[in-house]
Amino acid sequence: PRYSLLKKKPAVYTIHNLSLQGVRPLRGVASSLESWLPDLPYPHEAIVDPHHSDCVNLMRCGINLADRVHTVSPTYAQEILRPSDWSEGIVGGEGLEQDLQRAEHAGRLTGILNGCEYGHKPRRPKVGGVWELAEQTLDSWITTDQGDARSHYFALKRMVQIKREQDGVRPCLVSIGRLTAQKLYLLVQNYQDRPVMDQLLEQLRNGIFIMLGSGDSYYQQFFSNVMENHKNFVFLNGYSESLSSLLYSFGDLFVMPSIYEPCGISQMLAMRAGVPCLVHQVGGLNDTVIDGQNGFSFGGSSLQEKQFKLLTTLDDSLRLFHEQPEKWKRISQAAASARFTWDGSVQQYLDQLYQASS
Template sequence: MRDASRRKASLGARVPPSRWATSAPAGSRGRRILFVTSEIADYVKIGGLGDVSAALPRALRKQHHVRVLIPGYRELLVSLGNVPVVGRLDGLSSLPACNLGRIETRDGLTLYVLLCPELYDREGSPYVDVNGADWADNDIRFARLGLAAADIACGLGDPTWAPDLIHLNDWPSGLAPAYLAWRGRPTPSIMTIHNLAYQGVFGRDRLGALGIPDAAFQMHGVEFCGDLSFLKAGIFYASHVTTVSSTYAEEITTPEFGCGLDGLLRTRAREGRLTGILNGIDESWDPRTDPHLASPFDANDWKGKSVNAEEVRNAFGLAVSRGPLFAVVSRLVHQKGLDLTIQATQTIVRQGGQIVVTGRGEGRLEAELQNLAARYPGQVGVKIGFDEGIARRMFAGSDFLLMPSRFEPCGLSQMYAQRFGSLPVAHRTGGLADTIEDGITGFLFKDLSLAGFLNAVYRSIDAFGSRRQLKAMRRSAMARSFEWQQSASDYAAVYDCVVRSVGVR
């Protein structure tokens, strides 16, 4: 399996289902939606997809009948306990037959669980083993997920329910619309790209094992640079493609950000079949009520923010300081521009600033960050790994969040930071450009270079020196609304358009 086909780092924690308030869909007027995902934050989360998969279906339930399909990983089954079986799904080529389970969360969200122990009941993450290596059979594991989505769309597995539309997410579910197309079934489908860099690329020799017709291995099909791409299949065969911010939807139609798929994506854009819809964040991101914080606070009382800053400094072994506190809460991967942060550290420290970092990712970056902490004891603190409580206190206690990402399809950290009065210092790209108001709720830079980044850092330090400006920007940032309901309404509009255009049901 190629490196681009997996999510390389773990950054997340389980989120209680009760976090999102849901309500019953509006009678029989709502459409039946099958939301297909490889992770959901309630039980198993690797990145932002897990958060989206937990929050968006719940927000959509106010308008539609939504059910979620997810593989039956060991971690999920331990949390759920016994999952009643509602049907049996046949195999295809090397894809094994399996059972389909159905269960409801405490707040009433229906989950379909793909019960296939030989594929999913393992130690490790959804994508890699305990040593961090891709599962050797990832093509089989996620082709089985795509086939199950197609089966359910055809009325198989659960005889009591079939969707009007299937909503697919990233490469692990990318073959679902392809299997439907090869069966001649017209069920509408939405393919959401959360990160185009991860494409699920496998060798041509896997076509037979996955039940893919030889005729589909072409430019107008699943072929990508001589290999098979799950994500390209999803983009090509889906009725409509969405991605997670308006700016990223434009960026991926260019060679710079298109990862080799820009031509196909430009075609979808010209056809009116590519839409950018910004992700949201859930209502728990409220500094007045968050139980993880050392002290609550709001935009009119900053004492609690100071208490959280002190807590963070203690936790990371930093010296007492009156200077600005910069935070990094991120997957530690090249995409996130950690090399620029490392290069900027000397300047930040010399200006009286301190930096705290948490996350997990590429071993080289983890080692470089730990070396940085050793080089600047008391001024730089690094914790490899992720703890939600620590991360939330970092957002609450920091003055600024560093996000010099090379690209950022949506990004959630900059939204969390603003809600907690931490001003992002970020590259003007993707969702960062769509969610940060330069000079009002944060600091953006266009030139992706150390000089460009440092220019934004200097601007943030200048703002810190002006208590009036800092307070005004914090209040503006904390007033920003990133509610999921707006995203859900935008998706509902796309659903309606796609179902009408396909002309079924």
């Protein structure tokens, strides 16, 4: 009775990342559903976790009980209708695809792309300014004992070498983000018995690749080891808002080969700065980057094909950078001109979610 009035209020549930589902026990411990809400009756079959019958799945609650279900890109709304197969590099409904299929069949599932702010056009920073801020950031991380000191010291050493031997050499690849399987799985897996990352850096030749990020310890160690073995790779193991802002504008190509991407903001920030992106054709990346027009994208039906297409697409983009500078300039300009505004997204929210639910 306490909650009966809420039945009259239409509910919209937004999925930002289907892999984070909020699974907790139904009863028996302090963090269980029945401990939180002891007097709440609940529809067991609609909310129980598909893998653990004694647990509630909060993501599943939202999907099955809301009047509208919303994902943060149109492509992601379609991808989650299929089952996941990580062995082939396919991430879909993560066990909830049947619930999502029912929502889609009932017309309750909608994908609307997130927006980006376009207050000003970022300017390309000078090379010296980027290296200076990177060095200051690493020094700060070392003195405050943030992250892996060995990795930081090696990054400083690598930057000194690059400034001495390759200062100003292009192209410069940039990657910024969390170090997780979602973002970097395709780079760390082997293709033809060698990590894709090693082959990517060999293709880059005299160019450089700067990666800024922190996260899973396995990925941090992997990229630290890669830096020690490749002179053209700088791994900045941490996060700095000021440094990331410079790097978004500094690169020639932004690398974002996420194995799945509900929406993504990094590609929008890079494009806003006029930097084309190399992306996997999934989720919001597929909805923002158009291959050969405002960036470069690759796909594939298996893990091996995705890795092959990643490397060949990179090779094609590097060749274009060196051999057709005018075409590269047009692609960069198209990236800078692309607009994914919040005004447009909000109007879709009103039309497809809130007014439709009222």
